[in-house]
Amino acid sequence: MRQKLDYRSVRTPFAIPDDLESVSRHPKARRPGEAMRYHHALCYGCGDDAVNGLHVTVTAGEGVASTATMQVRSWMEGGPGVIHGGILSAAFDEVMGTTALLIGVPVVTGHLEIDFMRPIPIESSLRFTAEVLGRDRRKIYTRAAAFVDGPETAAEPVATSRALFIGIDPREHFASHVANSQRPDEHQRWTKYSSP
Template structure:
């Protein structure tokens, strides 16, 4: 079964639809994996004609962060490691894929890859820590509508 993942919130840097600086990441879930597409534009440029490494890392943070969201687990990034294999050329259609490797209590270990066709451009792994929704409520900002059905109790 496949279903689209809505933007984390409209102003999300990675996938927000109302943020003019958004990466424009579009994601869906298929077979327990988060799949996404990205096309880097000139405002993501690092080296001439190439995506900035920080832009690539931001995409990974967002797609890996969609894994806990897909599991209805509010979580925050504790660590993110990116290994660059080949340059991401501006304007190319790229695919990202992420999945949960394992869970140990509140710790979620995730992995992702970025490809252009069959060419591996980068891979990443991240550790997310499950938090309660109060963590996000402390900002004073409204929570995304998609989170309204999540349980609001701390998780171990």
Template sequence: MKSSFVVPTDLDPVQRHPKAAKAGERMRAHNPMCYGCGQESVEGLRLQMFAGEDFEVTAAMDVPARFEGGPGVIHGGVLSTAFDDVMGMVPLLIGPAAVTAHLEVDYQRPIPIGSRLHFTATLLGRQRRKVYAEAVAHLGDPDQPVATAHAILVTINAREHFADHLSNSAMADEYKARMSRP
């Protein structure tokens, strides 16, 4: 398989951000309407993510019938969405928010409807604004992965990045009020 994912050798030093969730603590959603982790997203995945030791994020997700792709198994796009969201939490352990610039998913085994999927995402390093992460999904046995993923995320200034799109959100007024605060 050809991959364009390469972690540079000249990585910047990183340390856990002083305001990052402590190991074992639940991490705050990207935003309440986030399809991956937002509790206000009616049809979303509603991932609950927890900070791990060092630079890890863990999550679990039930696989209900509405996530079906092939007969009796999860749709690959739902799985890639979950990976995107879990790895998207990793930068929050070291600093500012980031958005996904590159995502690769390797599907290894079918994931049955009705199962519970577990994720662990890990920081591989940072180089300037780029954050490199990897993740593994399994059905309860970490030694038996069902899928793996890699991502490159780019840190952003959230106020600037989302400013032109706030009016598209179901929570537009609330977001505009938040963004106008100093």
């Protein structure tokens, strides 16, 4: 008899190495409880001025961990009454990429995967936990979990994610793309950023 598979039982072969170099909090990293912001005002993930942006808010935690929040708005609908999986992917990307700043490394996404456990209702509040697991030279490994805030749902994750980020120098990485931005003058200043 064949085992019935559904979307909750699929796993991918991406593995986080066992021999990662340990990481520690950068001396200039945001203190626990302080808001963290990596990007600019028009960033789709965290930007205050991004029309239909996610408006994810990331807060520094202890060590190399963070928490984050996001409101699931009606325009984020995928299936009837629930968030689109791509929206949740972008939120995880924002949360974990920003968390890497705790070790003083600006990053871009190399690989990101998600295990979706339950549908996430529209108009709910999401809470994320994230941490940097370690590094292998420029490769930064992270993991995160998302929870729907509420008395009956807050304890069990609705999704988990693992990712590989690549450490970059933003001045070099984005220099040839700044002219394409909606606000190139703002980005001229932003690409000078290279530490927490």
